Every structure is written in C-alpha cells, then in structure tokens.
Amino acid sequence: GAGVSQTPSNKVTEKGKYVELRCDPISGHTALYWYRQSLGQGPEFLIYFQGTGAADDSGLPNDRFFAVRPEGSVSTLKIQRTERGDSAVYLCASSILAGGINEQFFGPGTRLTVL
C-alpha cells in the first residue's frame, strides 16, 4: 500500500516568505507527527496530532509555526515570515495510534531552504 507522502520534496524560498508543507499519512492512521532535522542534528519533534486535534505542540519553536489536520488525514505545516534558520528537512510520520510502541512510518521529507 501507499506509504506516507510529503510535498513538495524541495522548497526554496526567500527570507520573510510564507510556506506550506503537506503530509499525506497512511490511510487509517490516526496519529500524525511532524519532526525537523537541521544540518548535523537528529530529527527534532515539532507537533503531533491524534485525529484532528493537536495533542502536543510543545516542539514548535515559535508562533511563526502552525500546523493543521482539519479532517484527521492530511496535515499542513505552515511557516510564516521564514528565516534562514528554518532551513531543514521537515519529516512527517504517521502511526495507527499515538503512544506505545506503535511504529511510526516516515515520509521522505521536505527539504526547505530559506535564502
């Protein structure tokens, strides 16, 4: 079956612009996670959804970052007034349920470059 997909695969933008990153999870997965990997570091948790609601957004770095999952499936990560420090690979993962050792299936990521 189809895995987690993310679009676009690459995004180049200018400082100050607004970007949206999309994640299509595996059908039937109720939990959806966003992580960010900056150069030389491991993936860092941003936010996770259980269904339509953001259950934990403690990893969002500031109020320029926002994510939605209005119908409990596709999620969009929105970044306003992008800064050069936002350049990273943004990973999305989904699992059947949140918590426990439910395997998180990852997408290939969106590489964001802010010039």
Add this chain to the structure above:
Amino acid sequence: ILNVEQSPQSLHVQEGDSTNFTCSFPSSNFYALHWYRWETAKSPEALFVMTLNGDEKKKGQISATLNTKEGYSYLYIKGSQPEDSATYLCATHAPGNTGKLIFGQGTTLQVKP
C-alpha cells in the same frame, strides 16, 4: 531534557568489514528504544523497536542489543555492503508515552566497494 547521544558521528569502512555503533540514553523512565535507517533521498525505515533489558534483535546481517539499566544500545552490521550506506538513527520516547520520539544525531555509515 532528555538527551540521546550516538557515536561515532560518521564511519567509513570497506565492503566486508563488520562495524558497530552506540546509542546512549537516560536509563530512568525508559519505555522503548527505536533504531531507524535513513538512506539519502528516502524515508527513514524502522529497523528495530526494543523494550526489555537484554533484548537482542536481528534482521539479516544487522543486529542490536539493549541495556536499559546503564542506558545504551549497540547496533552491529556484519559484513557491511555498499547498500548498507545510510544514516542510522536511534530514538527513545519522551516521558508520558505519547509516541513523541527523541532522536540522537545519527551515525552516518559509508561502505566503500
């Protein structure tokens, strides 16, 4: 703050060499330890999830061990092949068991033919 550390940061070996890397994590409030393989331009792929002290898991030529009392896990690759070249990530769970994973910085393995 939950710190997960991996070493070495990078490794270059010849085809056929065996190798191993380390993941260190806080031993208190341990829930589970995950190993992922992440090849360039692909999705991170789950290798193992380990929960019990003394766990050993094996998939082909890759195996992993877990010591929850001292807070470390080893990943071993026997007879490395060029297709094993990837970044290997370990992750543990943040307190509260929400599925939120805390990752190490990864070990990047390059296997030369």
